[in-house]
Amino acid sequence: CGVFGIYAxxxxxxxxxxFGLYALQHRGQESAGIATFEGEQVHQHKDMGLVSQVFNEAILEKLPGHIGVGHTRYSTTGSSRKVNAQPAVVDTRLGKLALAHNGNLVNTIQLREELLKSNFNLVTTTDSEMIAYAIAEEVNAGADWLEGSIRAFHRCQGAFSLVIGTANGVMGVRDPNGIRPLVIGTLGENPVRYVLASETCGLDIIGAEYLRDVEPGELVWITDAGLSSYRWNQQPQRKLCIFEMIYFARPDSIMHNETLYSYRMRLGRRIAQESPVDADIVFGVPDSGIPAAIGFSQVSGIAYGEGLIKNRYVGRTFIQPTQSMRESGLRMKLNPLKDVLAGKRVIIVDDSIVRGTTSRKLVKTLREAGAIEVHMRISSPPVTHPCFYGIDTDTQDQLIAATKSVEEISKQLEVDSLAYLSWEGMLEATREDTNSFCSACFTGDYPVAIPEQVKRSKLM
Ligand code: 5GP
Ligand code: SF4
Ligand code: MG
Incomplete structure (x- = not known):
């Protein structure tokens, strides 16, 4: 999901x-929502669909206020329904709060039981709503916003980057592992105003300046007095999702002092060193494979080109394709350049293989367009484990690399050769302290323990 918050x-x-949400659209296309605070009063609008489909000028005009909280949803828990759209707005003793959550809690079963005891009528089915109710419960028991929120966060396990609006101010919070990103920006001078966004691209679009990340286990409280920081958790241990770096976040967003474009290019350079192959052209699967393909080309000396064109306007359509369209596979999104591909030995670079279904169709498409050899290079190691922290990589039995060797996958995808980036290669290209990342989908080493019951739902 994408989250955004502003006090101004x-x-x-x-x-x-x-506009912040518009830049964070890639983080969730299912629903979008904005809540504003005008004094004590909350205005909100949320619906299914893309940010540009959910809002228009007239709707935005009905959302006045001094504080804004926004969300774009990508569903991992809870069904895909309008009631699950965020921000979640909840009543408390101190007034309303509006909460936008990115991540996924792993202790929802327990948390739900606790909250049901408090007679909360859980309207939706999301873990995000439960965080909002946990805060309400603490506040209703007498705590103030900060104290109540901190108590509630101690009851949450898993991944949570949160933006929480109240009439008094906006909070930005990250779980003690900082699994999902959250950045702080500044807007204007005299007074300086603060903005929160999942990624720096959400700051750039409104002309806000990147200040710093919200740290793992940190809470920032943004009010008329400016920004104050609280270490709500005393044992933070940085475990940023490495998949954010490899695939999920936008290439123009900055993490660890560089754009992810540069990082992904380095992953591509590395796999070119590890698994070279002779060919006439190298290209990336748009858009996520492109930076790595450029890196691959730089190291291999093989010409970089484009073999597939993506329809950039394909969002989510609710109109089902016809049977014949379905058979032709993913053409709606990616179309091959026949004259570029005909008679060529091609290297196709992608960031990851999850189920292998898209990749298999792609290879078929390239061959039909005339490619004579298709070599696939993946700029990350095999995904063997599901994610429980907010990226929807399916259950383990759906992951092609969970049960198949690289050679078997290569056969299934019908490629002439297949290579993944090695684990060591990924770590070296990542440069940062390698202990400071979650990479459980490559290793099964989950930084936040997954309750048995939850494990069984996704692991083989
Ligand atoms: P596959 O061949 O596994 O069907 O698809 C691989 C493609 O899915 C890659 O291009 C990659 O960018 C994309 N991808 C990687 N992770 C995810 C994810 O968590 N969800 C979705 N929807 N796509 C992903
Ligand atoms: Fe990211 Fe993978 Fe960890 Fe999930 S399991 S948080 S996708 S690194
Ligand atoms: Mg992709």
């Missing part, structure tokens, strides 16, 4: 939130 009484916060 002199600005049109709904519009700024809209």
């Amino acid at each position: 009484p002199e600005q049109d916060v709904a519009k700024l939130t809209y």
